[in-house]
Amino acid sequence: MKISTKCSLALHSLIIIALFGSKKITSDIIAQSTGCNPVIIRNLMGRLKKAGILNIQRGTGGASLRIDPKDITIWAVYNAVDPKSLSGFIGVHPNPSNTCPVGSKIHALLSVPHQKMEEAVRQVMSEYTLAELIQEFQQMNG
Amino acid sequence: MKISTKCSLALHSLIIIALFGSKKITSDIIAQSTGCNPVIIRNLMGRLKKAGILNIQRGTGGASLRIDPKDITIWAVYNAVDPKSLSGFIGVHPNPSNTCPVGSKIHALLSVPHQKMEEAVRQVMSEYTLAELIQEFQQMNG
DNA sequence: TAATATTGTAATTTTTAAGATTACAACATC
DNA sequence: GATGTTGTAATCTTAAAAATTACAATATTA
Numbered sequence A, B: 001m002k003i004s005t006k007c008s009l010a011l012h013s014l015i016i017i018a019l020f021g022s023k024k025i026t027s028d029i030i031a032q033s034t035g036c037n038p039v040i041i042r043n044l045m046g047r048l049k050k051a052g053i054l055n056i057q058r059g060t061g062g063a064s065l066r067i068d069p070k071d072i073t074i075w076a077v078y079n080a081v082d083p084k085s086l087s088g089f090i091g092v093h094p095n096p097s098n099t100c101p102v103g104s105k106i107h108a109l110l111s112v113p114h115q116k117m118e119e120a121v122r123q124v125m126s127e128y129t130l131a132e133l134i135q136e137f138q139q140m141n142g
Numbered sequence C: 001t002a003a004t005a006t007t008g009t010a011a012t013t014t015t016t017a018a019g020a021t022t023a024c025a026a027c028a029t030c
Numbered sequence D: 001g002a003t004g005t006t007g008t009a010a011t012c013t014t015a016a017a018a019a020t021t022a023c024a025a026t027a028t029t030a
Helices: A004-019 A026-036 A040-049 A072-082 A106-126 A130-140 B008-018 B027-034 B037-052 B074-081 B106-127 B130-140
Strands: A054-056 A062-067 B054-056 B064-067
Touching: A004 A026, A004 A040, A004 A062, A004 A072, A004 A130, A004 B106, A026 A040, A040 A054, A040 A072, A072 A106, A072 A130, A106 B008, A106 B106, A106 B130, A130 B106, B008 B027, B008 B037, B008 B064, B008 B074, B008 B130, B027 B037, B037 B054, B037 B074, B074 B106, B074 B130
Parallel strands: none
Antiparallel strands: A054 A062, B054 B064
């Protein structure tokens, strides 16, 4: 029923790492740039690490991409970071009456269009890569 | 950043009105069937009325469709009932740093894919009509 | 090896938005 | 005018996201 800011935070983080990864990028630096808490960033980065997208050095700190930006889709990032929330991102009233013929079937009835909407979003997410975002970013800077 | 349950509530209400509209359907009856509060229903119905989808009798109570179910899309319902939340249904961290080159551009950068996702959802919503939902509902009942 | 800087993670608190509730005026019918 | 309904504003409750606190685990370096 909700799509959190985790994906935008993760993409922001990955762009910084892709662009400035030669320097040591810590969770505090990314927290500064994103305007959010370093612990949130560490959790996100941990998930990106588990998904095989990032390398992170514990202790010494610093992160680097493990995959070419061309091969990192928004969908991969989103899925690594917030896997549940797309299925069910459209809210459904949770307690319809079982005794009403409509109430007892409304969930099943709406599941078809809702799944198509989810699939449509997933499709767009799969079309965009980190490389494209970086390219657009650089075009913005002239 | 969120898509509320308003749309599913509105569709549920419209199906009941379409099927049982010959009897007097009050906000209390729909509240019973949906498992939510009658005031919520009244607000939803008021918006559907403003959008020209419903007729409602104040005082005496009861509602009826003003448009043929074939001509009522999920998108029209969604738009009548929760017009804001689709633009921005994907959360973006709100306070990126202005002094960071990435932070200052991340919103503009993500707006392109996000708008495409919104458009994709809108497209699916536009393909479904109330008539189709009712037809599927009746097929469920054999 | 001690000092320092960082990640990893659990537990708790704060904030925010949705939804529920209360209250009552406006309106229609009998 | 008694009853039942919609319309709407104001407030309260609840649930989820995000922030915060705390600290163990790990690596570096002096």
